[in-house]
Amino acid sequence: MIQTLQDLKSQFYQTLAPPPDLNVWQWADEYRVLASEASSEPGPWRTDRFPFWREVMFELSPQSSTEEIVCMCGAQVGKTEICLNLMGYTIHWDPGPMLYVQKTLDAVRKFSAQRFKKSLENSPVIRGRLPEAKSRDDANTIFVKNFPGGILILGGANSAASLRSMPIRILMLDEEDSFDADIDEEGDPAELAIVRTNNFPRRKIFHLSSPKIEETSKIEPLYKEGDQRSYNVPCPFCKKKQTIDWAQIKFKRDKKNFLVPGSVYLQCKFCKKRIREHHKTWMLENGIWIAAEPQREIASFHLNALYSPLGFFSWDKAVNRFLRYVRTLDTEKLKVHINSTLGETFSEKGKKVDYGMLESRKEEYPAPAPAGVLIITAGVDVQDDRIEVETVGWGEHEENWSLDYSRFMGDPEYDDVWQLLDLHLKKTWGHESGAELPIACTGIDSGYVAKRVYKFCRAREERRIFPVKGTDGWGKGLINRPNKRNKDRVWLTFTYADELKSKIYSMLKAVNPGPSHCHFPNLPDYDANYFRMLTAEKLRRKRSGGKYILKWELPAGRRNEALDCRQYAIAALNILNPDLEKLKAENGPVVLKPRKVRKVKKRVLSKGL
Helix, strand or coil: CCCHHHHHHHHHHHCHHHHHHHHHHHHHHHCCCEECCCCCCECCCCCCCCCCCHHHHHCCCCCCCCCEEEECCCCCCCCCHHHCCCCCHHHHCCEEEEEEEEHHHHHHHHHHHHHHHHHHHHCCCCCCCCCCCCCCCCCCCCEEEECCEEEEEECCCCCCHHHHCCCEEEEECCCHHHHHCCCCCCHHHHHHHHHHHCCCCCEEEEEEECCECCCCCCHHHHHHHCCCEEEEEECCCHHHHHCCCCCHHHCCCCCCCCCCCCCEEECCCCCCEEEEEEHHHHHHCEEEEEEECCCCCCCEEECCCHCCCCCCCCHHHHHHHHHHHHHHCCHHHHHHHHHCCCCCCCCCCCCCHHHHHHHCCCECCCCCEECCCCCEEEEECCCCCEEEEEEEEEEHHCCEEEEEEEEEEEECCCCHHHHHHHHHHEEEEECCCCCEEECCEEEEEECCCCHHHHHHHHHHHCCEEEEEECCCCCCCEECCCCCCCCCCCCCCCEEEEHHHHHHHHHHHHCCCCCCCCCCCCCCCCCCHHHHHHHHEEEEEEEEEEEEEEEEECCCCCCCHHCCCCCHHHHHHHHHHHCCCCHHHHHHHCCCCCCCCCCCCCCCCCCCCC
């Protein structure tokens, strides 16, 4: 086909024209493609599915002069997808240096290999701009992505080295409330990263997180420093705009605190009519962000999981999550509801228990292991002149019975005291049903004389006797399961003492028998001294490195061995991870047999010929 001179001129002038002035959400609608491996709704990205993110993505765009953007959100609202949209936009449309930070390097490694690779490289305009990583020396690795005109660095908040890179124009801090307060004695990881943006007048700093603990939260103070926007949606009946709040979620429950199907609805704050979840799509499409402090420079947004689009996290699921707490009185489940569903902080205040009240609750057991006990664990604390151990029986919803507290005197560097412990851990406990229950799993503190603990546990692994080691940390769960043996050929489980102690104190405050309630036997070892040790530590808020942290502190002159033993007994239960409710319904008390353990041969290095 012969082209006219006019056609050739038209094509030439088109190449000189500047590209369309797209912002981040417009770019995502035009170019982003979601992969089936990384999304429940593969195919072209549609901001209409998450209309509340449209304004956030505009603030992240160069068309907005806002430098700092804060999102305090619940889970299941697609917040990490916003970071992926910003990455794709920058790589394709507005090149420059970026830094994306998650709480650990391991988390970043998984994000890079799964979410980033599948989500962005599935989009044609991104594919080809990011060559495959082939070696550690390549320009593109798991942690560094070079592209024409820019670079993306993926860093961990637990590694100062990964945050001390080149100057950065765009910084994304994902799940900032999970970051440690201080890393490598260099200060707050977020502040270390923010310093990298100082040379860019058009910088973007994106704080993005579900909130965790009120007393130490980073994201909540940042949200309050900003203009505090909330997403207001219209009622489908009276059309008045309002936020979707937990207080407006209404439902019915049966006598056992299970949700009555079909009973969940949102009550309008104005006309009081029942709004069903199928109305939510229209409501979200017609919602607007309203700022409480519009004069402030920081753009801050709060969004709970009740806004999650139809087909994702439903109101029914939110209510069921709450009712799981009601049935179990497990504060960990309450935290999940408050943090992940409501997008609000959880207060750890009031973690104080009267030891005298606990001592007054001692009771006579009808058998060494009462009828409610389904499984038994033990926790062992090692001191320089003795070993202390508590044996605990566990029932439905973690109702628990202290069965025995023993103390074996002797230097743990020598065998005698370990032989006494071994005999004790071989004991069985007469159950009210007539069965003899062994200790199903034991956690032994390896913070002191670790080699001796490893030797003892390694020889008794078939009896599920494992070393544990306590470490500080909030918002990380109760334990960190090992995925391989350590260099001493044992399965070493790390326990998060802050969370474990918080859980113990919450359980001690459960007054009535039932979920999480602690029973104590009327035995000589459960005297006033035991209960003083169990409640010895106090939760204090302290300032460290310019940030507030929560620390459990042991007052001078007090001992806490009973508290530590209880920690390790709970850790042992979590290592086993039994379904206590299912055991209660189907099997009753469990007599676990020793498991078969494959022998691990020592590695022998070849000495050559």
